[in-house]
Structure formats: C-alpha cells, structure tokens
Amino acid sequence: MERRQLEYFLAVVDHGGFTAAAAALHVAQPSLSHSIKVLERELGAELFHRLPRSVQLTSAGDALIDSARRALRELEIGRAAVRDVTGLMAGRLDLVTLPTLALDPLAEVIGQFRARHPQVRVRLRQLEFGEGVHAAVRSGEAELGLADAIPRPADELESAPVGEQELVVALPPGSALPPKGRMTVGELLARDVVTGFEGTLVRDLLRAEADRRGVELNVVVEVGHRESALHLVVAGAGCAVLPHPLARLAELKGAVLCSMEPPLNRQINVFQRPGRLSPAAQEFQRLLLHQQR
Numbered sequence: 208m209e210r211r212q213l214e215y216f217l218a219v220v221d222h223g224g225f226t227a228a229a230a231a232l233h234v235a236q237p238s239l240s241h242s243i244k245v246l247e248r249e250l251g252a253e254l255f256h257r258l259p260r261s262v263q264l265t266s267a268g269d270a271l272i273d274s275a276r277r278a279l280r281e282l283e284i285g286r287a288a289v290r291d292v293t294g295l296m297a298g299r300l301d302l303v304t305l306p307t308l309a310l311d312p313l314a315e316v317i318g319q320f321r322a323r324h325p326q327v328r329v330r331l332r333q334l335e336f337g338e339g340v341h342a343a344v345r346s347g348e349a350e351l352g353l354a355d356a357i358p359r360p361a362d363e364l365e366s367a368p369v370g371e372q373e374l375v376v377a378l379p380p381g382s383a384l385p386p387k388g389r390m391t392v393g394e395l396l397a398r399d400v401v402t403g404f405e406g407t408l409v410r411d412l413l414r415a416e417a418d419r420r421g422v423e424l425n426v427v428v429e430v431g432h433r434e435s436a437l438h439l440v441v442a443g444a445g446c447a448v449l450p451h452p453l454a455r456l457a458e459l460k461g462a463v464l465c466s467m468e469p470p471l472n473r474q475i476n477v478f479q480r481p482g483r484l485s486p487a488a489q490e491f492q493r494l495l496l497h498q499q500r
Contacts, residue, residue: 208246208249208278210282212245212246213246215239215246216243216246216268216271216275217272217279218231219239219262220268220272223261223262225239225243243255250271252265252267253265253267253268254268254271255268272346273347276346277347279347280347283485286298287485287487288485298327299327299329299330300327300328300329300330300350300351300485300488301330301332301350301351302331302332302351302353302491303331303332303339303344303349303353304331304332304333304352304353305333305336305337305354306334306335306432307453308354308475309331309333311372311452312353312370312498313331313353313495315498316494316498317329319494319498320491327487332348335403335404335407335431335432337357337408340352340354340478341354341478344364344478344479344480350479350480350484350485350488351479351491351492351495352477352478353475353476353477353478354475354476355408355473355475356474363480363481364478364480365480365481366477368474369476369477369495369496369498370498371473371475372450372451372452372472372473372475373450374409374448374449375449375464376446376447376466377440377447377448377457378446378462379441379442379444379463380443380462380463382446384463384465387468388465388466389466389467389468390465390467391467392413392416395413396413396417396420396422396424396425398425398445399427399444399445399446400413400424400425400447400448401430401439401440401445402430402436402448403429403436404431408473409447409449410426412448433449433450436449437453437454437456437460438460440457441460441462450473479492
C-alpha cells in the first residue's frame with residue numbers, strides 16, 4: 208500500500224464521498240477513484256459500496272480505518288524525526304480536547320508554540336466527551352489529547368497530569384450570594400441547574416451527589432456545549448457549574464460567581480499513545496507540562 212492510497216481512502220471516509228474527497232485534496236476525481244480501485248485489488252476486498260449519490264463503507268473498509276490512520280501517523284513521525292535531525296520543525300500538529308480546555312490551558316500554550324514554531328500548523332479538534340478524546344488519540348487521529356483525569360489509564364494510552372481547574376457556580380445576574388459567600392452541594396441541588404447531558408463531568412458529579420442524598424437533580428436545561436450554559440445563565444435560565452476560566456466570561460456579562468464548599472476541582476491529563484511522539488508534539492507537550500509547574 209502506498210501513502211497516497213491511504214490518504215485518498217481516508218479522505219473519502221472523512222468527506223463522505225469521492226467528489227468531496229477529490230475537491231478537498233485538489234486532485235482529479237478519476238485519479239482518486241482509480242487509486243482506490245488499485246488499493247481494493249491489492250487488498251482483495253471492496254472498501255466502499257458505490258451508491259447513486261454517496262458511498263458507504265463495507266466491513267472491510269471499516270476495518271481498515273484505524274490501521275490507515277496509524278500508518279500515516281507513523282510515516283509523519285518518521286519524516287518529522289528526520290526534519291528534527293536537520294534542525295527543522297515543520298508539518299502539522301493534531302490535538303484533540305474537551306471544549307473548556309481549549310480556553311485554558313491550551314490557548315496560551317498554542318500561542319507560545321506558534322510563536323516559537325510559526326511554520327508548524329496546529330489543528331485542534333474539540334469533542335464533548337472524554338471517551339471521544341481517548342478514541343481520537345488511540346486511533347492516531349490526534350497525537351495529544353486533553354481531558355479530565357480518569358481513575359485508571361485509558362486502554363493503550365499513556366497520560367500525565369497537567370494541572371487542575373476550580374469548578375464554580377455561575378448564577379444569573381442580580382442573584383444574591385449565599386450568606387458565607389460559598390455554596391454547598393446541598394444548596395446547589397435545591398436550585399434550577401443548567402448542565403450537560405448524562406456522561407459529562409459536571410452532570411455525573413451532580414447526579415452522584417443527588418443520588419447519595421436521596422434528592423432529585425433539578426435540571427431545567429440540558430446543553431450539548433458547555434459554552435451554551437454560559438449564555439443561558441446570563442439570560443436567567445438557571446445556574447451552572449463551570450470551570451473557572453469559562454465562568455469568568457459569564458461574569459463579564461453580569462453573572463454572579465460563587466465558589467463551592469468544599470472546593471470542587473477537576474484534574475486534567477494529557478493523553479498520548481505509547482511510543483515516540485513527533486518532534487512537534489514533543490515540544491508542545493514540554494510547553495504544556497512546563498506551564499503547569
């Protein structure tokens with residue numbers, strides 16, 4: 208198999224068809240289609256069902272995806288290692304993160320990295336669940352991923368702590384603070400709450416506390432993106448538990464912030480596949496870990 212064949216195959220997968228893939232790669236569609244057919248002959252199996260207006264992966268095509276991504280990633284690491292020996296830093300760095308971590312700590316580290324290595328293009332993908340971050344790193348779609356720490360390492364992944372964020376309560380504008388200026392979990396559970404879907408960090412924490420106390424969690428609005436909770440709090444829809452960097456943006460729009468009693472923090476880890484990282488990923492990880500010291 209050639210690198211170009213794998214790139215064409217993944218482009219069809221990612222863009223949903225031959226025409227869109229050819230346009231994205233700036234190649235002629237017949238050339239792309241021919242390359243895929245050659246790959247199918249070499250593998251002895253069809254990779255796509257050709258439908259009138261689209262394509263659909265066959266079981267063989269589905270089985271090839273992860274291996275193709277890993278193969279291209281390893282080729283890029285090898286090329287980058289050669290560039291590193293000659294003193295060059297070029298190419299692309301692929302990262303994946305939970306949305307709130309894109310604001311802090313990633314934004315500042317990406318800025319530092321770009322200032323030092325302006326020739327390296329950074330691609331940052333944001334996913335709502337930690338499992339998605341782990342899967343993107345495991346498959347080779349991204350080299351590094353940021354997500355909440357988990358009790359045990361994700362399968363086939365290595366991780367390192369990069370810091371923590373305080374979780375605070377954001378209240379609608381004009382809200383009065385609790386008498387002591389801090390809010391207990393019990394007081395929070397008595398309020399209207401804006402939070403994410405089941406499976407998100409804060410929702411699961413609040414659900415566990417509500418179950419432990421034998422009370423109902425009063426979720427008035429469920430949101431798919433944490434940033435949406437910020438605007439809903441400002442609009443008066445309810446209160447929300449947010450990472451402090453995001454809550455500060457709500458405060459600028461009039462929301463009232465309140466710490467938890469006892470304090471509630473989220474632990475953040477950086478995840479990678481075992482083995483050698485590309486020089487760009489090594490440098491980025493070094494900056495990320497250094498910032499948290």
